[in-house]
Amino acid sequence: SFLSDLRPRWTVLDSLLCGAIAGAIAKTVIAPLDRTKIIFQVSSNRFSAKEAFRLIYCSYMKDGLLSLWRGNSATMMRVMPYAAIQFCSHDQYKELLGGYYGYQGKALPPFQRFLAGSLAGTTAAMLTYPLDMVRARMAVTAREMYSNIMHVFVRISQEEGVRTLYRGFTPTIMGVIPYAGITFFTYETLKKLHTEKTKRPQPYPLERLAFGACAGLIGQSASYPLDVVRRRMQTAGVTGSSYATILGTMRGIVAQEGVMRGLYKGLSMNWIKGPIAVGISLTTFDVTHSSLLKLHRMGYFAH
Numbered sequence: 001s002f003l004s005d006l007r008p009r010w011t012v013l014d015s016l017l018c019g020a021i022a023g024a025i026a027k028t029v030i031a032p033l034d035r036t037k038i039i040f041q042v043s044s045n046r047f048s049a050k051e052a053f054r055l056i057y058c059s060y061m062k063d064g065l066l067s068l069w070r071g072n073s074a075t076m077m078r079v080m081p082y083a084a085i086q087f088c089s090h091d092q093y094k095e096l097l098g099g100y101y102g103y104q105g106k107a108l109p110p111f112q113r114f115l116a117g118s119l120a121g122t123t124a125a126m127l128t129y130p131l132d133m134v135r136a137r138m139a140v141t142a143r144e145m146y147s148n149i150m151h152v153f154v155r156i157s158q159e160e161g162v163r164t165l166y167r168g169f170t171p172t173i174m175g176v177i178p179y180a181g182i183t184f185f186t187y188e189t190l191k192k193l194h195t196e197k198t199k200r201p202q203p204y205p206l207e208r209l210a211f212g213a214c215a216g217l218i219g220q221s222a223s224y225p226l227d228v229v230r231r232r233m234q235t236a237g238v239t240g241s242s243y244a245t246i247l248g249t250m251r252g253i254v255a256q257e258g259v260m261r262g263l264y265k266g267l268s269m270n271w272i273k274g275p276i277a278v279g280i281s282l283t284t285f286d287v288t289h290s291s292l293l294k295l296h297r298m299g300y301f302a303h
Helices: 002-040 049-063 064-071 071-101 110-142 147-159 162-165 169-198 205-239 245-257 259-263 267-297
Strands: none
Touching: 002 049, 002 064, 002 071, 002 110, 002 205, 002 267, 049 064, 049 267, 071 110, 071 147, 071 267, 110 147, 110 162, 110 169, 110 205, 110 267, 147 162, 169 205, 169 245, 205 245, 205 259, 205 267
């Protein structure tokens, strides 16, 4: 029928919409912590919780409360399409892999679960990478250098060449594969185990938050050094350092700052911020998704 033809397209739109909302809420909540983390990642200053909060406090005293959200509009421009594409393609990949391996409508086995997450993360990263580059630049520069998002794009393209917009892309993809794979894998696995144990088809929102937090914690720790490398490569043009290759960047960081203080700099900040963000994001996605499904069933979207 005409309606059943329309439904698949609506679920894709639903996924995109829910993903965008989930990403936007999660990232706005943790924006000040995010900005602080990037500033530490791209400098050679030592990271500690005390220093991090001092930086937040000084920014607040010097430039006001809203300065803590500097670059958040660039974050939103990246996160909303990124989260939308990631969640939506995750649903699509799950269906594709389910069909291919004969698990239609059932939970995927572990490897396919990891694969679906990795593919979703890679798809989203490829399509939205230049926006991430722009955000890193905005987070570490003064307002005078780049006045808005378009200005960053134009200046980088003119002064450093269009290819610069994709600098740091390889470590990003290398980091996204384990990060997205492990995050979605952990979340789906915990939900599946929960259903088997409690016989409830859906966990409560708080339980989802906890599952999402665990997923974020494990996923981020696995791919963190590549995140530091990516940030150094992205901001090389404005911090005056020359990081051209992944191995060269890693060697430079380890030689100057050591492994833990260099490659894992700011990880403790990520342990606070990551689980909060991933928990909020996955929970928001699931909750908005099921709310939309209810509206569908009640006939609010009768076409």
